[in-house]
Amino acid sequence: MADGNCVNSIFELFVREGADDFNRDDLEGYLRISIRISSDFYDFLTKWVDSPPDDEIDSIVKTINSGAEIHGFFDVVDLLACLDTSRSAHSFTWSISSEYSAIRQAYLRLFHELTSADLQFPERLDCLLVLCEVQLLFLAINLHRKAGM
Amino acid sequence: MTGYEKVNLILELFTRDGAHNFSRDELGNDLSVAIRVSMDFHDSLTKWGESLPEEHEVDYVVQTIRSGMEWFLNVRNLYRGLDTSGANRSFAWAVATEYPAIREAYLRIFPELTKADLKVAERLDCLLTLCQIQLVFLATNFRQRIKSHRASHP
Numbered sequence: 001m002a003d004g005n006c007v008n009s010i011f012e013l014f015v016r017e018g019a020d021d022f023n024r025d026d027l028e029g030y031l032r033i034s035i036r037i038s039s040d041f042y043d044f045l046t047k048w049v050d051s052p053p054d055d056e057i058d059s060i061v062k063t064i065n066s067g068a069e070i071h072g073f074f075d076v077v078d079l080l081a082c083l084d085t086s087r088s089a090h091s092f093t094w095s096i097s098s099e100y101s102a103i104r105q106a107y108l109r110l111f112h113e114l115t116s117a118d119l120q121f122p123e124r125l126d127c128l129l130v131l132c133e134v135q136l137l138f139l140a141i142n143l144h145r146k147a148g149m
Numbered sequence: 150m151t152g153y154e155k156v157n158l159i160l161e162l163f164t165r166d167g168a169h170n171f172s173r174d175e176l177g178n179d180l181s182v183a184i185r186v187s188m189d190f191h192d193s194l195t196k197w198g199e200s201l202p203e204e205h206e207v208d209y210v211v212q213t214i215r216s217g218m219e220w221f222l223n224v225r226n227l228y229r230g231l232d233t234s235g236a237n238r239s240f241a242w243a244v245a246t247e248y249p250a251i252r253e254a255y256l257r258i259f260p261e262l263t264k265a266d267l268k269v270a271e272r273l274d275c276l277l278t279l280c281q282i283q284l285v286f287l288a289t290n291f292r293q294r295i296k297s298h299r300a301s302h303p
Contacts, residue, residue, distance in 0.1 A: 062222070068287075069218045077291060081298035096289065098244040133288060140284030141244055143225055144277045 010035050010115060017121035021083075030075045031128070037067035038131045041138070042111045045104045052100075057142055064139045073132040080129055085122045092123075092130040098141050107134050152188050159184050159262050159272075166269040170231060179223035180276070184262075186217035187279045190286070191259045194252045201248050204297035207290050214287045221280040228273045236270040240278040246289045255282050 014031055015024055022030075044052070044060045052060075067073050092113060094106040113119075114127045150158070163171070163180055171180065193210045201207055240261065242254050261267070261275050 065218055065222055068215065074215070074291070074294070077294045078298070081295040096246045098246075129292065133291065136288035136291065137246075137285065140281055140288050143221060143284055144228075144274075144281040 006115075007032075007036050007039050010039070013115070013117070013119075014121065014124060017119070017124065021121070030079050033067055033072040034076050034128060034132060037063055037072060038111070038114075038128065038135065041107065041131075041135050045107055049104075050101060054145075057145070061139055061142050064135045067132070068136055068139065073129075073136065076125065076129050076132055080122065080125045083122045083125065085126070088120060088123045088126065090119060090123045090126075092127045094130060094134065096137065098137070103134060103138055107131065110134070152192055155263060156181075156184050156188050162263070162265065162267070163269065163272060166267075166272070170269055171227065175223075175227060179220050179227060182217055182220040183224045183276060183280060186213060186220070187259070187262075187276065187283065189213055190279075190283050191255065194255055197252075199249055199252065201290075204293045204300060207293040208297045211287050211290050211293065214283045217280070217283070221277075221284065224273065224277055224280060228270075228277050231270045231273060233270040233274070236268055236274065238267065238271045238274075240271075240275045242278050242282060244281075244285060246285060248286075251282055251286050251289075255279065258282075 011027070011032060014027055014035075018027055040063050041060060044056065048056065090113075092110055094110065095102070097103060097106070110127060110131055114124065114131065119127065160176065160181060164176055167176070190210065190213070193206075197206075240258055242258070245251060245254070258275060258278055262272060262279070267275065
């Protein structure tokens with residue numbers, strides 16, 4: 001379970017930078033689920049340096065699925081689609097990999113960037129979206145594990 | 150054979166071989182939806198050829214796959230509940246994220262679903278691999294929605 005303080009502090013960074021364009025309730029609806037699930041996945045990767053047990057993988061796969069299936073991750077996409085990102089100076093990329101160690105390394109690096117104080121709103125949103133992307137790939141790989149990790 | 154006929158054939162094969170393994174709900178809901186979504190993706194890949202189409206078409210397919218996610222996980226649970234010790238064939242896929250590799254693998258594996266001589270565990274393995282490929286496609290293309298939105302709202 002993600003640390004509630006961590007989720008709240010990331011959410012407040014979004015509120016601080018996005019206050020001119022969005023009210024708190026809108027951001028709550030769009031972002032809270034994705035931040036929480038992304039924090040849960042961060043905790044999972046922090047706990048399991050390599051070879052997570054099957055039941056732990058099952059649990060986090062269900063969590064990620066809940067974030068992708070209905071709202072959550074796709075709300076982040078919709079929000080970013082409406083923004084002017086022409087002044088964004090940071091971009092957040094990762095080399096797509098199906099290896100657990102590479103996914104873990106990329107995710108932990110990106111998650112720390114999400115908590116950086118000096119990002120603009122669209123940049124932080126882009127960072128969150130890349131984290132969602134990594135989680136979706138992890139979900140895909142582990143849907144049928146013998147073909148993946 | 151039309152796509153509709155193929156879906157029915159695959160469902161009949163699951164029913165024929167798996168009547169003792171699956172409940173009516175599992176056949177009528179979980180497998181049925183997963184097969185239909187998988188058929189749609191097959192049709193899209195066939196139509197698109199070797200290059201991705203415009204963003205809005207990709208987004209439409211991504212949303213279709215998204216609508217099947219709950220059922221894909223249910224298929225995974227069905228597979229885990231089966232005795233797979235008698236399975237001789239495996240449909241393992243080396244995960245790739247480039248569109249041509251995804252398309253090649255999907256179009257190669259999909260026809261196996263309709264083969265009459267698969268055991269139920271093998272057919273479910275095949276379907277689950279197809280679901281997995283679709284989720285990789287979703288993961289690597291869900292950003293297309295941004296481009297699609299911006300193209301329609303310049």
